[in-house]
Amino acid sequence: MKYLKISGHDFCNMVRNASNKLEEQKEYVNSLNVFPVPDGDTGTNMSLTFKSAVTDIEGLDSKSIGEVSKRLAKGALMGARGNSGVILSQIFRGIAKGLEGKTEATIEDIKASMVEGANFAYKAVMRPTEGTILTIIKAAGEAAMSSNSEDITSLFEDICKHSKVMLDKTPEMLPQLKQAKVVDAGGMGLLILLKGMLQALVDDLKVELFGEGEVKEATAPQGIEANINPADIKFGYCTEFIILSEKVDIPKFKVELEKRGDSIVLVGLEDIVKVHIHTNDPGEVLSIAVQMGELSKIKIDNMREQHRSLLEVDTEAERATDETEGESFNEPVKPFGFVTVARGEGIKAIFEDLGVDQVIEGGQTMNPSTQDIVDSINKINAETVFVLPNNKNIIMAAEQAIGLVDGKTVVVIPTKTIPQGVTAITMFNGETNIEENKNLMIESLSNVTSGAVTYAVKDTEDNGRTIKEGNILGLLEGKINEIGTDIYEVCKELIESMVTEDSELITIFYGEDCEEEKVEELVAALEEKYPHMDVQYFDGKQPLYYFITSVE
Secondary structure (H helix, E strand, C coil): CCCCCECHHHHHHHHHHHHHHHHHHHHHHHHHCCCCCCCCCHHHHHHHHHHHHHHHCCCCCCCCHHHHHHHHHHHHHHHCCHHHHHHHHHHHHHHHHHCCCCCCECHHHHHHHHHHHHHHHHHHECCCCCCCHHHHHHHHHHHHHHCCCCCHHHHHHHHHHHHHHHHHHHHHHCHHHHHHCCCCHHHHHHHHHHHHHHHHHHCCCCCCCCCCCCCCCCCCCCCHHHHCCHHHCCCCEEEEEEEECCCCCHHHHHHHHHCCEEEEEEEEECCEEEEEEEECCHHHHHHHHHCCCEEEEEEEEEHHHHHHHHHHHHHHHHHHHHHHHCCCCCCCCEEEEEEEEECCHHHHHHHHHCCCCEEEECECCECCCHHHHHHHHHCCCEEEEEEECCCCCCHHHHHHHHHHCCCCEEEECCCCCHHHHHHHHHCCCCCCCHHHHHHHHHHHHHHCEEEEEEECCCCEEECCEEECCCCEEEEECCEEEEEECCHHHHHHHHHHHHCCCCCCEEEEEECCCCCHHHHHHHHHHHHHHCCCCEEEEEECCCCCCCEEEEEC
């Protein structure tokens, strides 16, 4: 059925059906989780989170979609479980923001709400990782804004179609997914919800929320959890709770949490602050939190113990598989591979997470040779290898490698900066051909404005400006744009010169000599100055350059 507008009652049916569908398939979603945190109950966490949210609107007799969505968001935050649940609650908080004050929602209102859902989700996570639920909600927002549909039902069809395409690409973004041959669990959970909302529109459903014991769950494949390495569980206790207070200084609290764990998600709504952290000392975290307000819904899980339990279930089957398959294993030739050049363990990890096979240590002051590039290409068992030099001084060496490699097609994308390299590889589409990918990746470079902050190694002059050894320099596309004495101020001024009225995203890679607390202060200042832009930052750990930045 076609809907030109949807009311609060329509929205209730959509989210009820979505909740029921996720409840049916939660074990399947659980089976997809391959990250070393069992917390590996993504489907259960998302289903319980969303069911809590929908339960909270059951007694709400309102036709206003704005009021219903606001109540749903608050219910999701209160009931959020696990990292995936908290992020899901922020998606629907953003959707509620987009529907705020609406009695009925038009197609344009729905489009705006999906974009807000993505914005809120990204802001909730300290270090967003692509190839996760974040990628899928971003894809949903992009599909909504580009859709030419004339009714809301068709709009949701476009959203679901594009989200599915992006979900299928997540194994290329995260090596862990590729190794286990699965898509991202959180992304799958979100797609199930979106499809459930669509089905309610298509079939004009009047839905009741499942009660206890009414669900026939999808069967979960076994054995995936055995891929988790116990040594990767650095912080053993998954700790969640809610602080009931209006006076929590969230930025300051984030700093304290980062000293005590990882996988941190910290979000607030009115007088509620939801906390998720992996830590080795839950008591210390709770002691800090209780000074800020009353604590509620405290949940602590021993992830190492959970992991051992999972392994006990699968050990025999895994051993049998190893015995039968290990002797005859041969890695198949894949269609595409990637080589890139970068310095800094953090930046290297980012490229590896995006699917790069070989990261050559190099860049400024460390230009790899043509032989280095050839050797890296030859290590990849692929028919076609894309090379991203990420430095203007390395492009020629990379192009020389083209004629020195036998049995492979080599394509050089002339990336001159790290941000260009990151953007180029994210534009790669494994479902299309070499030439189209080359054109798409090269075209994407023009959308990236790159900057960097470093220091002067000698006294000099530049366009009439005196530069002293040790001065802090802000480089815009390789040219000196800012001169100062404070790395954070120079970075702020550099980014200001890079931003235009069409800019949407600021990305910062901070180096090994930066202080993380001051970086967070810089990011907070940028978010305040540019409230309509997304600001993301990563610990690049690169030498020489305090910051590598980009604006898109």
